[in-house]
């Protein structure tokens with residue numbers, strides 16, 4: 001006899017979002033579904049980005065009242081957090097509601113307060129915890145769980161140990177009803193479909209600004225690898241054309257990365273692979289060769305700053321010269337290279353920030369993204385910001401400003417970085433390169449060209465809404 005007959009796994013995010021975010025499935029929620037699906041009568045997975053009728057909480061509530069006895073919601077991002085809280089709080093209070101995810105874990109008390117219909121918050125990685133909930137283990141015995149008692153008080157059990165990822169089932173894609181692709185303002189930008197695969201959790205490095213390898217409870221996630229055979233089994237179930245390896249750094253263990261590439265080639269898995277990496281990968285030319293043969297086309301590389309002083313401040317463990325040497329190697333092959341930068345660092349001058357686009361062109365990056373320095377709840381950088389006179393942040397997860405570089409100044413600097421890097425020759429280079437290496441097709445470009453008016457209209461509507 002199962003405790004729950006029909007569970008609903010809900011990704012509550014919809015509305016304006018960047019094209020990139022529309023491209024990927026809700027991987028964490030799919031892990032949760034895979035862990036509980038054999039322990040409940042039935043599971044339905046709803047991703048509101050693809051369910052326009054259910055974006056109305058009244059319509060969704062009707063479905064929930066008729067069908068559902070367990071509602072599982074994933075709350076992962078800082079962005080749109082308040083909108084998500086508004087939405088969730090309108091869902092039926094009589095149905096058992098459990099939320100989890102990175103942001104939910106950071107905001108446990110607030111969520112209970114804000115959404116009176118939430119019964120439980122699962123803190124941290126939720127696979128083992130959700131299994132215990134659905135099999136009827138008394139709440140007081142479930143580690144990692146915060147729950148509302150009958151009297152209304154909130155109980156926080158002790159933390160759950162991190163699950164062993166070698167035994168966690170990978171996401172079951174058979175429950176998916178949609179293909180994921182890049183959509184911006186209702187316009188599909190490429191004919192490719194997208195998916196993510198997670199082959200490791202954690203990262204052995206300790207860059208000061210980064211909380212990737214810390215779970216939202218502030219626990220360091222030790223670097224752990226899934227068996228390569230299990231990754232290959234999962235890849236065989238993926239139908240998408242483009243796969244993002246969402247590991248913090250796919251090449252942390254180059255020997256294993258090489259082994260995975262060999263197995264991808266041996267099993268004739270033909271995909272376009274995208275991976276997050278550090279510049280260290282340039283030290284392993286054989287792995288790079290294998291990666292190219294296996295279908296890796298795009299690397300997302302954390303560079304953060306061109307300045308040794310700032311790289312040191314961030315504990316990135318690399319120098320400007322090492323970045324230059326690495327790119328001299330990486331640009332020998334036909335990979336698309338995207339670099340991440342951070343600007344607005346402590347004591348960074350305007351001139352130093354504006355060197356980012358020049359440096360990016362010198363090392364021949366194809367594209368860049370640049371973010372203001374941010375402070376996370378458990379990031380070691382938080383203390384540094386708090387101790388530096390003239391520097392401040394208004395909320396956890398928010399940007400760092402200073403007396404000299406406030407919101408307005410940093411916005412002007414951001415616009416200049418963007419304009420100086422993305423000039424017309426660079427845009428033409430990006431179009432040519434993405435086409436040459438197969439990231440977009442000629443048909444995609446023609447389609448995008450004809451839909452340009454729609455895109456401009458979407459952008460204008462968004463800008464107007466922002467002003468209101």
Ligand code: B12
Pocket residue numbers: 013017020021024025026027028029031032072073074075076077078079098099100101102103106122124125126127130196198210211212213246247248371376397
């Ligand atoms: C890959 C990734 C992306 C991908 C998304 C891929 C995808 N599938 O969605 C892309 C590149 C699109 C992306 C974008 C962004 N990301 Co991101 N991303 C990641 C990354 C590296 C891995 C996510 C992942 O797959 N984790 C593995 C899964 C298994 O873990 P999980 O999602 O946390 O789920 C587990 C638990 O949270 C829990 N859980 C989750 N949902 C539920 C639901 C229930 C009911 C239960 C019980 C449990 C539960 O159980 C799951 C299994 O263990 C994380 C860092 C990290 N290491 O986690 C950052 C991270 C999630 N991203 C982050 C950020 C800030 C962003 C961006 C805002 C960056 C930017 N400026 O553009 C954007 C914005 C996204 C948005 N919607 O607005 C932050 C979020 C911090 C915050 N509090 O907001 C993180 C934590 C990194 C960081 N520390 O800065 N990201």
Ligand code: SF4
Pocket residue numbers: 203204205206207210211212213248249278302
């Ligand atoms: S920035 Fe990259 S290398 Fe540094 S700790 Fe974070 S995930 Fe690891």
